[in-house]
Amino acid sequence: MKSPYLITKEEILKIYKPVNPHAHKGTQGHAVIIAGSYGKVGAAVLASKSCLKSGCGLVTTFIPKCGYQILQISIPEVMTVTDENTNFITNIHLPLIPQAIGIGPGIGKELGTQKALFEFLRTNKVPLVLDADALNIISENLSWLELVPENTILTPHPKELERLIGKWNSESEKFQKTIAFSEKYKVIVVMKGAPTFIINRNSVYENTTGNAALATAGSGDTLTGILTSLLAQGYEPKYASKFGVYLHGLTADLALPKTGYESFTASTIIKYLGKAFLELDN
Numbered sequence: 360m361k362s363p364y365l366i367t368k369e370e371i372l373k374i375y376k377p378v379n380p381h382a383h384k385g386t387q388g389h390a391v392i393i394a395g396s397y398g399k400v401g402a403a404v405l406a407s408k409s410c411l412k413s414g415c416g417l418v419t420t421f422i423p424k425c426g427y428q429i430l431q432i433s434i435p436e437v438m439t440v441t442d443e444n445t446n447f448i449t450n451i452h453l454p455l456i457p458q459a460i461g462i463g464p465g466i467g468k469e470l471g472t473q474k475a476l477f478e479f480l481r482t483n484k485v486p487l488v489l490d491a492d493a494l495n496i497i498s499e500n501l502s503w504l505e506l507v508p509e510n511t512i513l514t515p516h517p518k519e520l521e522r523l524i525g526k527w528n529s530e531s532e533k534f535q536k537t538i539a540f541s542e543k544y545k546v547i548v549v550m551k552g553a554p555t556f557i558i559n560r561n562s563v564y565e566n567t568t569g570n571a572a573l574a575t576a577g578s579g580d581t582l583t584g585i586l587t588s589l590l591a592q593g594y595e596p597k598y599a600s601k602f603g604v605y606l607h608g609l610t611a612d613l614a615l616p617k618t619g620y621e622s623f624t625a626s627t628i629i630k631y632l633g634k635a636f637l638e639l640d641n
């Protein structure tokens with residue numbers, strides 16, 4: 360394997376598009392987050408909040424009914440659309456065509472949710488981020504990946520990656536298999552870890568931000584929100600993936616001197632997103 364390209368501040372500055380002074384919420388992109396189930400509505404809250412706090416103009420969150428009040432009270436800025444079902448998603452219907460959709464955090468693997476995911480993938484044309492249980496469901500139905508838009512971003516952690524590509528015997532085999540997977544399905548794979556690598560066909564990129572403070576519940580859910588937000592703002596998937604992982608890691612680097620590793624939580628990622636964007640101007 361060629362040595363990876365590093366995702367550095369210099370690279371990110373070539374990608375970053377500062378907000379236009381004439382911008383309004385309608386020009387900043389409308390993102391949809393499809394997430395949550397009974398007991399895991401927090402995943403929907405974290406992904407939606409990080410989405411909104413990464414610059415997109417409007418966020419609509421699709422959740423099972425049990426998440427309605429939780430979402431509306433936790434994040435009044437976010438609009439919500441609910442499934443007919445109380446505890447998990449069974450039928451994804453959106454009253455709008457957004458610029459990007461992130462799906463998967465906390466949705467579970469109920470049969471009804473699997474069917475809803477298939478029907479969604481069959482009809483969706485919008486740029487997509489697939490995470491968590493969306494990946495776990497797809498792992499058992501790999502042909503569904505033929506339905507997703509080209510350059511869909513997949514964000515597996517190592518266990519989810521193993522479910523997608525099978526076991527590997529060495530680091531180099533892991534990369535070979537992920538490259539083959541990215542080429543076969545024409546998708547971008549964000550291999551989350553320490554550090555995170557992005558595999559886009561046979562190109563490999565290594566993130567330079569982040570630390571072990573990110574080893575905390577919901578950390579990946581916030582990454583899904585950030586990536587979906589950047590896609591909705593019009594960043595191409597190859598740029599959104601790099602910018603997103605860089606910003607996500609940078610929040611932890613900036614927060615660490617204040618929080619230490621132990622008290623850092625996924626909400627701290629969200630809290631430090633503003634400082635991470637400001638750091639790009641320094």
Ligand SMILES: NC(=O)C1=CN([C@@H]2O[C@H](COP(=O)(O)OP(=O)(O)OC[C@H]3O[C@@H](n4cnc5c(N)ncnc54)[C@H](O)[C@@H]3O)[C@@H](O)[C@H]2O)[C@@H](O)CC1
Nearest residue numbers: 399400401402464465466491492516517518552576577580
């Ligand atoms: N507050 C919430 O509502 C939360 C909801 N979550 C959701 O809960 C669902 C289950 O997610 P999980 O990821 O916990 O379950 P998984 O079963 O997908 O992953 C857990 C397994 O993966 C392994 N693993 C994870 N990261 C690893 C790493 N970096 N290196 C090696 N092994 C690693 C763990 O050891 C464990 O065996 C997802 O839908 C997720 O989005 C979680 O994000 C936690 C917070």
Ligand SMILES: Nc1ncnc2c1ncn2[C@@H]1O[C@H](COP(=O)(O)OP(=O)(O)O)[C@@H](O)[C@H]1O
Nearest residue numbers: 516551552553570571573574576577578579580
């Ligand atoms: N030790 C670490 N160093 C750097 N980043 C880490 C470390 N541990 C976890 N992360 C990052 O935290 C995130 C964890 O994602 P994930 O496992 O999906 O969390 P969750 O499902 O709980 O939201 C990934 O972006 C991963 O790269």
Ligand SMILES: [Mg+2]
Nearest residue numbers: 491516579580
């Ligand atoms: Mg996760």
